[in-house]
Each structure stands twice: as C-alpha cells, then as structure tokens.
Amino acid sequence: MNAGRGESPIAAGGPARHVPVLLAETVDALAPRAGGVYVDGTFGAGGYSRALLARGAQVVAIDRDPAAIAGGAPLAAEFSGRLTLVEGRFAALDAIARAAGFVAVDGVALDVGVSSMQLDVAERGFSLRRDAPLDMRMEAKGRSAADILRDDDEATIADILYVFGEERAARRIARAIVADRKTAPYVSTLQLAAMIARVAPARPGEAIHPATRSFQALRIAVNDELGQLLGGLEAAERILAPGGRLAVVTFHSLEDRIVKFFFARRASRGRAASRLLPGEPAQPASTFRLAGGQPIRPGEAELSANPRARSAKLRFAERTQAPPQARDIELVALTAPPARPGRG
Ligand SMILES: C[S@@+](CC[C@H](N)C(=O)[O-])C[C@H]1O[C@@H](n2cnc3c(N)ncnc32)[C@H](O)[C@@H]1O
Incomplete structure (x- = not known):
C-alpha cells in the first residue's frame, strides 16, 4: 500500500493551504453546468467547490472538520447565495443536500483523506515527525488515537494495524503497546513513533519511517474512514439524479479497492430474467454506468x-434511472477488520 500524502515542511506563518489534487480532471468528470447542483463532500480548502462555483454551479459543501467550514466563509461571501457550507459527514450527504433544499443533485465529488492543513498542524496529531497529543480526529468529537491505544484489547489493536496499515509487525507492536500502557499509556506522537522504530525497525531499502503504516491505520480507525467512504458512495447513489456524475479521488489501495468494487457491482447488469434459474432472485438493475475501466492518475506536471x-486516483461514473440498491455485505467487509469469534 502506498502510505498516501506525504508531509511537507510548514511554511512560515502557518500550515500551507491545501493544493487541490486532480482538480481539472475531477471537474471535467462532473461536467458541471451553470445552475446545476453539486455536492462537494470534502470541502477542505475549497479548491473543488471554487472551480464548480466558477462554472456557475450551485454547491453544497460538506466537511467534518469545523476549521475547514470556518475557513470557507470568504468563498461563501464571494459567491453569495450559491455556496451552502455544512459541517457534517459525507456518509449523510443525501440528508444534508435534502436539508439544504435539494431533492436530487447533478454531481457529487469526494476527495477523501486528510488535507494539508490537517497534516501540517502538529497539535492535531496526524504527523509522526512533530510531537503532539495522539489525537488524529478530523472533527472535535469521538475517540482519539490515544483512547484506542489506552482502552482497546491487544487483538483489536493488532487488527487495526494489520488491516488498515498492512503492517506486518502488527502483533509485535500491539503487544508492546499493551505491555507498556500498564505503566505509561501512549499519549504522544513521538512516543509512539519511537517505540515502533525500536520494536519494528525499517526494513532494508525502506524509504518511509517505520511508524508510517501504523499512523495511517490509527487515522483510518479513529475517523472510520472506510466506513464513511462506503456510506458516501451509497448516499450519492440515493441523491444523484439520472445522468448525474459521481467522482471520487482516493489516496491508497484500501480506499481505491472500495470505490472500484462499488462501481463494478453497481454497474454490472446482472443476468437477464430469461436466463435465471427457476427460483433464482432477479439481480437489481445497474445504478451506475462506468466511465472507462482505468482510474485517472495525476500527470507529470x-x-x-x-x-x-503521487498516489491519487480518480474514478467516476454516471447515475442511471434504476432505484438505489441495498447494502452489499461484501463491500461492508472491506471497511472493517473481520470480527473474531468470541470477541464483543
Ligand atoms: C483531501 S481534503 C479535500 C481537499 C479539497 N478537495 C480541496 O480542494 O481543498 C479532505 C477533506 O475532507 C474532509 N473529510 C474527510 N472525511 C470526511 C467525511 N467522512 N465527511 C466529511 N468530510 C470529510 C477532511 O476533513 C478534509 O478537510
């Protein structure tokens, strides 16, 4: 797995503003029209929203981070009446769009993961290079990474590191966390990074810090990032008008696998009723038409x-007329570590 966005030095005067990734490609994928309604499920620094507004669109922009929503006030003022900013989670984007007065929308964009601002503000605890409380929450509520490492059992912590970080030394690291916390729980980023570097040092030729995979895993667990991603795709399916587009930018293989599988399942036509075996239930009609098989990657420039x-991938598809499909258990299985027998 690629560990996703790297870290950049902080510019004087505060964190660098997030540079939108695959901006032109994502906006082209949505094919926005003046007067159309679009949901930007991951507002961040507003790069996608600004581009949609510049094309004359109406935008409902969502972010779970109150700092991102507060930072959007100047953009809302600049495009008065056309940008609605909502603090919330994109898994509820259909309910949020309805509450904003739209029963259907023409496009949905999701640019998942963290923003440069979140990564670069040390106190948020996403970075393993600057000392800070082990927080990692994108929003100001819920359990932090320190809470997980203090309260969860060893097997749960190992599963998080293995499944969400693809960390081969997951068990060794989890064992050290649970042994050490009897005297000193893990509460700071550098404390955790130093322990991981000690018990699971970098492999020969490995360029990333040995704690990178564990930090990514904890971030995904703290924010339920994969559950949110699947929820966001399903919510888009419910709110998109026929012909509306869904464009999703992902940053690592766990995310891309969910988007790829979701689109493949929703676009597969199923067998014609005449070819079903007696008693075999009819498969639901496709809710999306795929736009090409290969994801779009950033160019050299x-x-x-x-x-x-560097690890970004864009996939997009167009909504059909068919009614939304039910939850797909195989997709849900991609969003969480498998439950072990006997574990609550
Ligand atoms: C990669 S940034 C988006 C950058 C944006 N496209 C831009 O041009 O500035 C991701 C943003 O999505 C937000 N986010 C991540 N998961 C979310 C979720 N489940 N619901 C709402 N916002 C989320 C993060 O707080 C962050 O601000």
Whole structure:
C-alpha cells in the first residue's frame, strides 16, 4: 500500500493551504453546468467547490472538520447565495443536500483523506515527525488515537494495524503497546513513533519511517474512514439524479479497492430474467454506468508541482434511472477488520 500524502515542511506563518489534487480532471468528470447542483463532500480548502462555483454551479459543501467550514466563509461571501457550507459527514450527504433544499443533485465529488492543513498542524496529531497529543480526529468529537491505544484489547489493536496499515509487525507492536500502557499509556506522537522504530525497525531499502503504516491505520480507525467512504458512495447513489456524475479521488489501495468494487457491482447488469434459474432472485438493475475501466492518475506536471498527489486516483461514473440498491455485505467487509469469534 502506498502510505498516501506525504508531509511537507510548514511554511512560515502557518500550515500551507491545501493544493487541490486532480482538480481539472475531477471537474471535467462532473461536467458541471451553470445552475446545476453539486455536492462537494470534502470541502477542505475549497479548491473543488471554487472551480464548480466558477462554472456557475450551485454547491453544497460538506466537511467534518469545523476549521475547514470556518475557513470557507470568504468563498461563501464571494459567491453569495450559491455556496451552502455544512459541517457534517459525507456518509449523510443525501440528508444534508435534502436539508439544504435539494431533492436530487447533478454531481457529487469526494476527495477523501486528510488535507494539508490537517497534516501540517502538529497539535492535531496526524504527523509522526512533530510531537503532539495522539489525537488524529478530523472533527472535535469521538475517540482519539490515544483512547484506542489506552482502552482497546491487544487483538483489536493488532487488527487495526494489520488491516488498515498492512503492517506486518502488527502483533509485535500491539503487544508492546499493551505491555507498556500498564505503566505509561501512549499519549504522544513521538512516543509512539519511537517505540515502533525500536520494536519494528525499517526494513532494508525502506524509504518511509517505520511508524508510517501504523499512523495511517490509527487515522483510518479513529475517523472510520472506510466506513464513511462506503456510506458516501451509497448516499450519492440515493441523491444523484439520472445522468448525474459521481467522482471520487482516493489516496491508497484500501480506499481505491472500495470505490472500484462499488462501481463494478453497481454497474454490472446482472443476468437477464430469461436466463435465471427457476427460483433464482432477479439481480437489481445497474445504478451506475462506468466511465472507462482505468482510474485517472495525476500527470507529470502535477506530480512535480505537488508531490502529495503521487498516489491519487480518480474514478467516476454516471447515475442511471434504476432505484438505489441495498447494502452489499461484501463491500461492508472491506471497511472493517473481520470480527473474531468470541470477541464483543
Ligand atoms: C483531501 S481534503 C479535500 C481537499 C479539497 N478537495 C480541496 O480542494 O481543498 C479532505 C477533506 O475532507 C474532509 N473529510 C474527510 N472525511 C470526511 C467525511 N467522512 N465527511 C466529511 N468530510 C470529510 C477532511 O476533513 C478534509 O478537510
């Protein structure tokens, strides 16, 4: 797995503003029209929303981070009446769009993961290079990474590191966390990073810090990032008008697998009723039409200007007329570590 966006030095005067990734490609994928309604499920620094507004669109922009929503006030003022900013989670984007007065929308964009601002503000605890409380919450509520490492059992912690970080030393690291916390729980980023570097040092030729995978895993667990992603895709399916587009930018293989599988399942037509065996239930009609099989990647120019774009992938598809489908258990299984027998 690629560990996603890297870290950049902090510019004087505060964190660097987030540079939108695959911006032109995502906006093209949505094919926005003046007067159309679009949901930007991951407002961040507003790069996608600004581009949609500049094309004359009406935008409902969502972010779970109160700092991102507060930072959007100047953009809302600039495009008065056309930008609705909502603090919330994109898994509820259909309910949020309805509450904003839209029963259906023409496009949904999701640019998942963390923003540069979140990564670069040390106190938020996402970075393993600057000392800070082990927080990692994108929003100001819920359990922090320190809470998980203090309260969860060893097997749960190992599963988080293994499944969400693809960390081969997951058991060794989890054992050390649970042994050490009897005297000193893990509460700071550098404390955790130093322990991981000690018990599971970098493999020969490995360029990333040995704690990178564990930090990514904890971030995904703290924010239920994969559950949110699947929820966001399903919510888009419920609110998109026929012909509306869904465009999703992901940053690592766990995310991309969910988007790829979701689109593949929703776009597969199923067998014609005449070919079903007697008693075999009819498969639901496709809710999306795929736009090409291969994801769109950043070009050389974007990669040299913005190294954080290096693992980005864009996939998009167009909504059909068919009614939304039910939850897909196989997709849900991609969003969480498998439950072990006997574990609550
Ligand atoms: C990669 S940034 C988006 C950057 C944005 N496209 C731009 O051009 O500035 C991701 C943003 O999505 C937000 N986010 C992540 N998961 C979310 C969720 N489940 N619901 C709402 N916002 C979320 C994060 O707080 C962050 O601000």
